[in-house]
Amino acid sequence: MIHETIVTTVSPGGKPHSAPMGVRHEGDTFILMPFLPSATFDNIVSTGCAVVNFTTDVRVFAGCVTGRRTWSTLPVHHVPCVRLADTLAHAELRLVSVGGDPQRPTLVMERVAMCTDAPFTGFNRAQAAVIEGAVLVSRLSMLPREKVESEIAYLSIAIDKTAGPSEQQAWQWLMEAVDVFYVRSAATAQVFPEEAL
Known part of the structure; x- marks a missing residue:
């Protein structure tokens, strides 16, 4: 199953980046497969971490694909990264390995924390x-x-x-x-x- 999420990363200089991404996960293992070139890929390889945000604020999805990539973020506690300020839950991840296709590499990541940030109010x-x-x-x-x-x-x-x-x-x-x-x-x-x- 692929979950539609927003992946937040930071550059080596600390600049937050948000990107919509379909993510696979089972247990504590998360699989991210960004198409290159990708700021998300570059940031994860550089910092060794990312945060997967589970949000129903679809403005973030629409905004990211229409050039609106600046969204409010908050620091997280288990990896040197950020999460969306308006998210239902987030998973803090550490990079385990990089492999796969050179145009669409596979990032295998380990979940080190899972946090609930707001209640889920139903499907729309x-x-x-x-x-x-x-x-x-x-x-x-x-x-x-x-x-x-x-x-x-x-x-x-x-x-x-x-x-x-x-x-x-x-x-x-x-x-x-x-x-x-x-x-x-x-x-x-x-x-x-x-x-x-």
Whole structure:
């Protein structure tokens, strides 16, 4: 099973970094597989630690894929790292090994602490829709426009029916990113028409 999380790391100079990442874990072993290049990968290899944040604040997922990477953090106690200030729970991890594919390495990490930070108040369909929308936005250059538009139309139903203010804001950021991507794509196509290639 893959859990959609926010991984927080710090640079060797102490600068926090947040990134959405699907994480596998069983017991005390966590597997992270970032695509390179990756600030998350660089930070973990440099510092030997990370924090996996379990949050329902989907603005963080949408924000990270639309260029909004600065989120409030707090120090943690078992590794030299930080967690999101607004998270339900977090796992503090130490790096055990690095291996796998050179384009998408496997980071095997050991959980040294698991902390509950806030109560879980239930599932919300709009939150799931925002996470799926964030995945779409992160892959706009790889997916056909028709597929993106079809997925957005379906996900919009959950947004319209169940979103609160946070989910609406996150969805707006994602839709703005989609619009900007296709405007830029159209402008590039005009500059380099297919017949000229």
